[in-house]
């Protein structure tokens with residue numbers, strides 16, 4: 188597996204509470220700025236593909252806008268309570284997270300190529 192670092196945008200374009208969508212090939216990644224912390228995750232929910240950029244954020248927890256599954260933005264893990272709920276996931280319920288770094292005011296993310 189090859190890790191590639193990709194330039195996203197100046198961090199100044201993202202206010203606290205905002206997000207930006209970054210497309211790389213067929214991968215859609217959403218980067219949230221939450222209380223000055225940047226989180227990059229896959230845009231599509233692992234349940235039925237809802238747009239997680241429209242999700243509700245509370246601290247480091249993101250709630251899917253469609254059926255309400257909640258994910259840890261730091262680790263991508265589905266919360267254990269939701270794993271036991273009536274939401275049925277066909278594959279791994281966790282979402283991918285990507286390292287984000289700011290270098291000279293520019294956001295970069297690392298993805299496996």
Ligand code: FES
Pocket residue numbers: 232233234235236237251252253254255256274
């Ligand atoms: S599409 Fe996200 S929980 Fe159903």
